Amino acid sequence: MHYNNNKQIKLIFLGPPGAGKGTQTEIISEKYSIPAISTGAILRSAIKNQTELGKTAAKYVEAGELVPDDIIIGIMKERLAEDDCKNGYILDGFPRTTAQAIALDESGAEISLVINLAVDDDVIIRRMSGRRVCCTCGATYHIEYNPTEDNKTCPRCGGPLACRKDDEPSVVESRLKVYHEQTEPLIKYYEEKGILRTVIGQEKLEDTTALTLNVIENYLKG
Numbered sequence: 001m002h003y004n005n006n007k008q009i010k011l012i013f014l015g016p017p018g019a020g021k022g023t024q025t026e027i028i029s030e031k032y033s034i035p036a037i038s039t040g041a042i043l044r045s046a047i048k049n050q051t052e053l054g055k056t057a058a059k060y061v062e063a064g065e066l067v068p069d070d071i072i073i074g075i076m077k078e079r080l081a082e083d084d085c086k087n088g089y090i091l092d093g094f095p096r097t098t099a100q101a102i103a104l105d106e107s108g109a110e111i112s113l114v115i116n117l118a119v120d121d122d123v124i125i126r127r128m129s130g131r132r133v134c135c136t137c138g139a140t141y142h143i144e145y146n147p148t149e150d151n152k153t154c155p156r157c158g159g160p161l162a163c164r165k166d167d168e169p170s171v172v173e174s175r176l177k178v179y180h181e182q183t184e185p186l187i188k189y190y191e192e193k194g195i196l197r198t199v200i201g202q203e204k205l206e207d208t209t210a211l212t213l214n215v216i217e218n219y220l221k222g
């Protein structure tokens with residue numbers, strides 16, 4: 001496979017809650033050896049460790065609301081300045097508002113590709129109840145679409161699997177509403193920059209992965 005070696009992958013995954021952003025991010029990060037940065041994972045770790053950030057974030061995350069822009073932008077500016085981001089990264093869950101997208105542009109990030117994982121709301125609602133997350137390493141599974149042997153133990157680290165607190169149906173409903181109001185406008189924002197590609201995310205997991213890899217390979221070859 002011939003790649004234009006000067007090309008860095010600075011990739012954003014856009015999409016509603018449960019679209020599969022985290023799942024695809026993990027696969028791409030491993031395949032291309034580039035760091036994956038998930039604002040959701042950063043916040044969940046802060047909540048688990050009861051840091052100041054975690055205490056502030058918990059009330060927003062658990063209600064399905066967005067954490068205020070100034071907090072998130074501050075976290076991401078610091079994270080993206082770290083050494084491991086010099087040769088590219090994948091952003092899962094950031095940016096999520098126009099203010100965050102503008103802050104990212106103003107930081108000089110020069111995003112190369114935005115993949116919009118498109119999944120209908122009714123599929124999301126059905127999916128969320130089956131998601132299981134490892135309490136130790138954060139890996140994500142699904143009791144039907146991406147099962148483990150017993151759906152109780154993480155095959156990667158042996159940690160226990162659990163449902164996410166914000167996957168409760170009433171919270172999922174709020175998260176979808178917030179997505180449509182505040183994050184969906186970013187599709188147009190990146191479309192206008194000519195770097196948006198849409199991948200249908202409601203096929204089988206392996207089909208979504210194949211479509212996603214195809215978009216990245218085309219970008220690298222171009």
Ligand code: AP5
Pocket residue numbers: 015016017018019020021022023024039040041043060061062064065066067068072092093094095096100127128130131132140141142143145146166175201202203204205206208
């Ligand atoms: P975050 O963790 O980012 O949640 P989210 O965007 O709502 O996305 P999810 O993690 O729920 O889903 P996903 O798209 O990663 O799907 P997954 O791969 O797990 O954010 C959580 C909260 O933190 C937010 O609500 C907010 O409060 C706060 N926050 C985070 N970032 C913020 C920001 N930038 N600004 C402000 N606040 C912020 O897949 C879902 C399930 O489906 C899994 O079980 C998986 O196995 C399965 N699956 C995946 N793909 C497929 C497929 N193709 N077919 C069948 N099943 C599939």
